[in-house]
Amino acid sequence: MTITEKIVSRASGRNVAAGDFLEVLPLDHVYLNEVIAPPALIGFERDFGSTFSGLGKELRVFDSSRVTFFPDHTVPSSSEKVSEGISMMKRFSASQGIRMLKQGDGIEHTVASENGTVRPGDIVVATDSHTCTQGALGALAFGIGTKEAEYALANGELYSFTVPQTIRFDISGRPGRGVYAKDIILHILGMMGEGGCSGRIAEFGGSCVSEMDMDGRFTMCNLCVEMGARSGMVEPDGRTVEYTREAVASAGGEWSEADASRVMRSDEGASYEQVREIDAASIEPTVSLPHSPANARPVGEVDEEIDTVFIGSCANARRDDLTEVARILKGRKVHPGVNLIVIPASRRIYNWALETGIMSVLAEAGANIESSNCGPCFGKHMGVLAEGQKCLSTSNRNYRGRMGSEKAFVYLSSPATAAASAVEGRIADPRKYVGAGA
Amino acid sequence: MMLGGTAVRKFGENINTDYIISADLLQESWDADFFAKHAFEKYDQEFVGRCAGRKDNVVVAGSNFGCGSSREQAVHAIRNNGVVFVIAQSYPDIFYRNAINNGLVVAKSDTTGMREGDRIEIDTASGVARNITAGTETPLLNSPSDLRRFETRDTLEYVRGRLRERLSAKSE
Numbered sequence: 001m002t003i004t005e006k007i008v009s010r011a012s013g014r015n016v017a018a019g020d021f022l023e024v025l026p027l028d029h030v031y032l033n034e035v036i037a038p039p040a041l042i043g044f045e046r047d048f049g050s051t052f053s054g055l056g057k058e059l060r061v062f063d064s065s066r067v068t069f070f071p072d073h074t075v076p077s078s079s080e081k082v083s084e085g086i087s088m089m090k091r092f093s094a095s096q097g098i099r100m101l102k103q104g105d106g107i108e109h110t111v112a113s114e115n116g117t118v119r120p121g122d123i124v125v126a127t128d129s130h131t132c133t134q135g136a137l138g139a140l141a142f143g144i145g146t147k148e149a150e151y152a153l154a155n156g157e158l159y160s161f162t163v164p165q166t167i168r169f170d171i172s173g174r175p176g177r178g179v180y181a182k183d184i185i186l187h188i189l190g191m192m193g194e195g196g197c198s199g200r201i202a203e204f205g206g207s208c209v210s211e212m213d214m215d216g217r218f219t220m221c222n223l224c225v226e227m228g229a230r231s232g233m234v235e236p237d238g239r240t241v242e243y244t245r246e247a248v249a250s251a252g253g254e255w256s257e258a259d260a261s262r263v264m265r266s267d268e269g270a271s272y273e274q275v276r277e278i279d280a281a282s283i284e285p286t287v288s289l290p291h292s293p294a295n296a297r298p299v300g301e302v303d304e305e306i307d308t309v310f311i312g313s314c315a316n317a318r319r320d321d322l323t324e325v326a327r328i329l330k331g332r333k334v335h336p337g338v339n340l341i342v343i344p345a346s347r348r349i350y351n352w353a354l355e356t357g358i359m360s361v362l363a364e365a366g367a368n369i370e371s372s373n374c375g376p377c378f379g380k381h382m383g384v385l386a387e388g389q390k391c392l393s394t395s396n397r398n399y400r401g402r403m404g405s406e407k408a409f410v411y412l413s414s415p416a417t418a419a420a421s422a423v424e425g426r427i428a429d430p431r432k433y434v435g436a437g438a
Numbered sequence: 439m440m441l442g443g444t445a446v447r448k449f450g451e452n453i454n455t456d457y458i459i460s461a462d463l464l465q466e467s468w469d470a471d472f473f474a475k476h477a478f479e480k481y482d483q484e485f486v487g488r489c490a491g492r493k494d495n496v497v498v499a500g501s502n503f504g505c506g507s508s509r510e511q512a513v514h515a516i517r518n519n520g521v522v523f524v525i526a527q528s529y530p531d532i533f534y535r536n537a538i539n540n541g542l543v544v545a546k547s548d549t550t551g552m553r554e555g556d557r558i559e560i561d562t563a564s565g566v567a568r569n570i571t572a573g574t575e576t577p578l579l580n581s582p583s584d585l586r587r588f589e590t591r592d593t594l595e596y597v598r599g600r601l602r603e604r605l606s607a608k609s610e
């Protein structure tokens with residue numbers, strides 16, 4: 001069995017295989033951001049209010065301890081309407097006893113992993129397509145829309161679920177200098193195309209992934225939806241367990257035997273729809289050109305001046321990422337023609353960057369550092385692009401118009417490539433800035 | 439169930455939900471009609487005008503229609519422009535599920551022979567799509583259970599039933 005089949009079998013109480021249909025899939029956790037929570041909460045009351053009152057019950061979510069709210073997309077609030085939505089979330093969460101984080105606590109997918117909300121073997125849904133990030137923990141995690149969020153709040157269930165097939169990516173070899181998880185996943189997107197993994201789980205394994213830190217695994221899983229994958233998946237190992245143990249402890253919780261029993265791996269001889277073999281040593285620093293994340297090229301083939309660099313988002317703004325950025329920016333200045341925006345993915349990472357001195361390095365180089373949120377990734381605030389502007393971003397989408405004007409151009413890369421490019425004012429090869437063994 | 443209309447627009451492959459409804463608008467309204475007014479604003483400025491005043495618009499597309507973000511507003515943006523159904527080669531999961539949950543019929547079929555202006559019909563009972571203008575017929579590739587869900591256009595009643603069961607069981 002694949003890990004996906006095992007997780008669904010555990011949750012549904014019967015052995016399932018890819019292709020099997022389940023009318024009901026029980027969920028371990030549901031989280032909502034401030035983009036979708038307001039319409040979902042209105043819908044929850046509208047669609048289920050009479051069902052509760054008809055039975056003489058008060059309107060309640062299925063289990064308030066298994067729901068979390070994250071105001072994370074455009075905070076501090078970018079408009080009156082955003083503030084109105086956040087106020088609604090506050091009222092609702094207070095009345096239901098739901099945990100709600102604060103503006104600036106960080107991006108949902110980053111925070112949900114670093115505080116132990118999501119654990120290996122969990123089945124999780126959230127109102128954002130990048131929920132697939134949690135696959136890095138060996139959890140089964142899906143993005144959902146507004147209606148399915150209402151349904152999940154009502155019963156803690158997802159409906160009409162077909163167990164997905166899995167495409168296994170066996171990644172061997174050691175990545176070269178200046179090559180990171182982001183380069184590997186952009187390379188894979190280039191190989192598969194925007195719909196190449198449609199409806200499938202993208203499971204990553206092999207020696208390269210075993211040796212990869214958790215931050216890199218989160219990046220790999222984060223971008224799976226850009227090739228249409230239902231989710232990403234990395235089988236949990238020692239690193240995963242150590243990471244989650246610390247995460248759970250940091251929130252005052254305890255890693256239990258039940259948690260340990262949910263750490264599952266795919267069996268030898270598990271049935272995969274496809275197995276793709278990739279040699280990480282052959283991958284170069286990679287950039288995706290406008291206007292598709294799958295439009296990937298080796299950095300050497302790209303010759304482009306840029307005026308904006310964004311280092312942030314749920315794809316790439318964790319500790320390992322900021323460490324590499326600081327390594328490159330230390331003692332250097334951002335190019336006079338470049339606006340560099342850096343947004344640590346969570347408050348914990350932000351405060352850690354302060355303590356370690358990384359923040360000073362960034363500030364002295366001339367970066368604009370913002371409090372944790374999604375930032376300019378989707379073109380609403382903190383660096384909206386105008387016609388003709390060219391931005392190199394560490395986020396996950398470079399669609400036409402994604403970061404502002406439909407006549408702007410967005411390129412995607414690793415944080416190291418972004419930092420090197422911020423210094424040079426053009427898309428630059430990071431290998432001349434980083435030593436061996438990066 | 440038979441549905442028919444005129445292909446008001448034919449899109450290519452990989453039309454993402456950012457193209458359908460721009461992300462910067464998502465937090466500015468909780469009203470489906472607001473999103474309909476801004477449908478395809480950055481990608482196809484003619485779309486809303488072409489749909490205006492008609493209730494039988496059909497959107498034709500290539501593969502992977504609705505990829506990217508999970509925003510359900512993309513479904514509202516299309517549905518509330520008088521779109522009777524979308525017909526595309528394929529859809530990614532989130533958009534497909536969002537469409538079904540909101541009563542937007544998203545037919546899967548070979549769309550290569552369909553052109554803007556063609557009269558297109560789908561028959562969920564016999565599982566075919568007909569291009570009346572071209573005189574051709576292609577099979578619908580949706581699962582039989584999804585074709586049935588297009589007919590009932592209601593996933594909510596089922597979920598309410600689950601909720602009633604859950605609440606009643608708890609009080610016993």
